[in-house]
Amino acid sequence: MHVLVTGGAGFIGGHIAEQLAAGGHDVTILDKFVPYYDLGIKDHNVEAVREAAAANGGSCTLVRDTLTDAELVDDLVANIDVVYHQAAQAGVRKSVEEPAKVNRYNVDGTVNVLEASRKHDIQRVVASSSSVYGKPEYLPYDEDHPTTPVSPYGVSKLATEQYARVYNEIYGLPTVSLRYFTVYGPRMRPNMAMTNFVSRCLHGEPPIIYGTGEQTRDFTYVEDVRRVNEQLLTDNSADGEIINIGSTDNIDIQTLAEVIRDEIDPSLNMVYDDPREGDAEHTHADISKANDLLDYEPTVNIREGVRKFIEWYRENLDWYDPLVRQS
Numbered sequence: 001m002h003v004l005v006t007g008g009a010g011f012i013g014g015h016i017a018e019q020l021a022a023g024g025h026d027v028t029i030l031d032k033f034v035p036y037y038d039l040g041i042k043d044h045n046v047e048a049v050r051e052a053a054a055a056n057g058g059s060c061t062l063v064r065d066t067l068t069d070a071e072l073v074d075d076l077v078a079n080i081d082v083v084y085h086q087a088a089q090a091g092v093r094k095s096v097e098e099p100a101k102v103n104r105y106n107v108d109g110t111v112n113v114l115e116a117s118r119k120h121d122i123q124r125v126v127a128s129s130s131s132v133y134g135k136p137e138y139l140p141y142d143e144d145h146p147t148t149p150v151s152p153y154g155v156s157k158l159a160t161e162q163y164a165r166v167y168n169e170i171y172g173l174p175t176v177s178l179r180y181f182t183v184y185g186p187r188m189r190p191n192m193a194m195t196n197f198v199s200r201c202l203h204g205e206p207p208i209i210y211g212t213g214e215q216t217r218d219f220t221y222v223e224d225v226r227r228v229n230e231q232l233l234t235d236n237s238a239d240g241e242i243i244n245i246g247s248t249d250n251i252d253i254q255t256l257a258e259v260i261r262d263e264i265d266p267s268l269n270m271v272y273d274d275p276r277e278g279d280a281e282h283t284h285a286d287i288s289k290a291n292d293l294l295d296y297e298p299t300v301n302i303r304e305g306v307r308k309f310i311e312w313y314r315e316n317l318d319w320y321d322p323l324v325r326q327s
Helices: 011-022 039-056 070-077 092-097 099-119 152-171 193-202 222-231 253-264 288-294 302-315 322-326
Strands: 002-006 026-030 059-063 082-085 124-129 175-180 208-210 216-218 242-245 250-252 271-273
Touching (some): 011 026, 011 039, 011 059, 011 082, 011 222, 026 039, 026 070, 039 059, 070 099, 082 099, 092 099, 092 152, 099 124, 124 152, 152 175, 175 222, 193 253, 193 302, 208 253, 222 288, 242 288, 250 253, 253 302
Parallel strands (some): 002 026, 002 082, 124 175, 175 242, 208 271
Antiparallel strands (some): 216 250
């Protein structure tokens, strides 16, 4: 099959594209290469997809352009079977600074993808959203929990999710919206809590915790995200649905920092700073719907995942670690 992965040079999009290329599919990546973080990481993501394609009889085509160009998106989608829409203007804190920019890329760009997909009878559009729940009325979040996002980023992602739902209901376009819960793993964005903890500990510096450390997160290993997205290439069980994709490992940030510190250098102490604006206090996914519809079960617990990520980090320190790159 021929698939389009928007944002395919990013972390999650790159892993999805690599998984599909490893399955022998032809993959087109559309990515603007916005320098929100070091673009060398995006180059490595694309190279991983190319290597997987070359080893398994598929192909990888990179288009460095933007979702906001409706004509370009239409031209690309015309030759595609399935779309994985992963592109977004990332960053909760960045969205607080530039809400209009986030809306333009996330909402307008998504409508371009959906409209082109409707026009060309795409078999399925698999989109992703996160940060849509906001302040919890109860935990864990199920898909019926009220959506009250606490950042412009979250608002934009909720809008894109609802557009996908409407395109399914009104036009019959097969769409699936996956709500990811703090995905982590090799080649993840370097400005996340986990990467900051690992980098500082590897350089003999204490982890910095923003806030009290009592904030809790589900951490979902990227291999589980890859697997469920590959399944949706041909599985129509979830068409028209909004589904949580998380883990069973809810952990507070203090404990996460301690787990990472203890794996690398137990002698280090913690450092605390002011909480960051726009961050949700708690996230915790009810994944029973994903289990019912897709037999989804997370396979990597947080401690195993942290060990795997630290091992990968050490092996790729020279190009991935920001402190090494700057030296």
